[in-house]
Amino acid sequence: MNRPVASLSLDLDNRWAYLRAAGRDDWTKRPSYLPMAVDRIVDVLGELNLPLTVFLVGRDLTDEADCDAIRRFDSIHWEPANHSLNHLPWMHTMPPDQIEEEIATTEKRIINLLGIRPYGFRGPGFSCPPEVLNVLQERGYLYDASSFPTSVAPIARWFFMLKTGLKGQQKDKAKQLYGGFGSMLKPNRPHRLQNSAPEFWEIPVSVMPLTRLPIHMSYLCYLASFSVTAAKMYFSSVVRLATLTGTPISLLLHPPDFFGHEDADDLSYLPGMSMARDDKIRFVRWALESLKGRFEVRRMINQLHSLAPETVSAITQADLKQHKSSEFHSPVPDRVVDAATTP
Template identity: 30%
Template sequence: MARRLASISVDLDSLPHYCRIQGLPESLLDARARGLVYSTAVPRLRALFSEVGVPGTFFAIGEDVEADPSAARALGEAHAAGVEVASHSFSHDYALTRRTPAFIHEDLRRADAVLEAATGVRPVGFRAPGYTLNAALYAACLERGYLYGSSAFPAVPYYSAKAAVMGALAMLGRPSRAVLDSPRVLLAPTVPYRPEPTRPYSRGSGAVLELPMTLVPGMRFPFIGTFVTSLPWPAVHAAYRACRGSPFFNLELHAVDVLDADDGIPPALVRQQRDLRVPVARKLERLRALFTWLRDDYDVVTLRDAASQLASTV
């Protein structure tokens, strides 16, 4: 009998995007800090995948890749090594769902063009900036012919914390450029599903399969990289055991999950992004253990391969 599937994906958000979230000026970042995701995080992630013997999926931002030839080379090398490269939009505009349909379609088209130029293969997967979906963005995914999306994130604690942080930053006069999604996301399915195109957080018959990120059952706590690298290890282990019954384990990380303050990140950003205070050696040790658990308990595949295998069963 075939084992259940799991996938490990990484959002390659560069540090300017974190400045935007935290309401900090991007001028804090020098050229080296701006390039840390591709110069430092991507090699660490590839080494970790290779060491444990699991594949991965990178969600890349077209604008970041277009601006840095070394980023394009890094993606091309990752693709050649078996890493799937998927789209995380062109501009990573947190308000993408508030733009016109024409703007959304052009953003996705530009991302596809940049990523195809870097890898030789057009992306078949998409993850929305800030995990935020709506009918117009889903329609653009249909038009682009994606096989899957992986944006639905119906995590109640995450939604509440995001709202609180955005409110606090606004009161401090440093408004975040993040956007709070519709509360409807909290009712989205937590397992792979076919969305209703006009209401993509509801089940329907849409051609683009949706692969939600894994949540801890009951409390709907997000089982993501930040949780794994920064919270008490017994809690991580207990949460993994609770998630182990999931029909599909979709682990989402960010590139900063393998970076720390010693990599040359400005102190102002480190103060706001608490997970950057965790030493990278500890982060890698924890991720290595988690990847090993997944490898032993599941068939770990790229999101592209998971979508292909799940499409006929959803």
């Protein structure tokens, strides 16, 4: 019997983005942990022979050491995708030309660095308003992955606002973070967006079937920081329930899922960062193996291919076999935008 399809993705949020979210002024020096993060992630996924879709932030695609690190994803089966230029979690407040810049500049930098165009997008802070979806469809994207249909978005947002050092206008803008109350009514499975021509799909960040509780790896690590046994029971029940209900899981990873308290003092405020590195990576490896035990784990573009074979094949056929194919380069936008957008 064919196993159900799941996908694995990583938001490659950098140290500076976390420091900015915490309201720390030193984020402006753009501290990076990408070389360390990519090495750890590639080690674990390579060992488990798992594929990955990586949402890249355009701002990190100019530094030489960061670019070298990102190229090391080539040692696993991966797909680059677009996570905006400046990782500002309030795209819903931006004027149309800034939205276009956020998407187009990152797209161009991905093409320059990797020789392939991205087909997927995830908005920072799970924000993806209709204006963004329009730009994505105009630019030939096939899917958005920003929807986070959890029952705890309002609680998560409240917790973020409590912990964050953001002030004034930025704090106001962050109020839509993790989506509004309506996000919990959205589907918890990939679906074609209505009236999209050509086909355009939403692949949500999966939540637990029925309860809509979060299941992304940082949440699992947060539970594991209290009790690894409880976190394992929780994720085992997620996998069972997803199998029973036929829910195609799309599991989300972040770099801190591969860091322990030894690695990043300045990120100690993040949930799950009290764990020791080895314990955390052991737990993450266990969770990924559990997923692999029940599901056929793919990149998001391949998950989409299983749902809409004709749409994906028409555009990316060779690309699905080997991601570095010059046939699938999109024309680089004429307008090279490198806006030094303020945070």
